[in-house]
Amino acid sequence: MNIALIAHDSKKELLVQFCIAYCGILSRHNLCATGTTGKMVAQATGLNIQRYLSGSQGGDQQISARISCNEIDLLLFFRDPLTPKSHEPNEANLLRLCDVHNIPVATNIATAEALIHALERGDLDWRQLLNPVD
16 A cells, blocks of 8 residues: 655654554555655654655645545544644645545544554455455
8 A cells, every 4th residue: 555644743753653653564555755754754663755845845735646646545644733834725635635535544643543453454455345356
């Protein structure tokens, strides 16, 4: 699966800790991330992560483009709901695209843990459910 990682500044360390905890599962998948988040996760875990621009410079839009092209299967987006962001419209569009393309999204650690356990069990291969092989 192709998994995208994004985190607001105040949630980056939480995402790093999450990735350390679930490194074994994440290592079996293709990962991409916005710039700083990807750098921090890669340094802490040794995971191979394709890095895009930082979110404020358009990295979230680059990930949105991959979602639009059905190149992302899961998004882990640790958001800070209490601090206003100047690029919030881009984030709303990112989440809208996930809804349009049926991409599972976790915006907090509780949902991320539920999704990572489902991923480990093989419960997230929804594209095969939509296109079963006879």
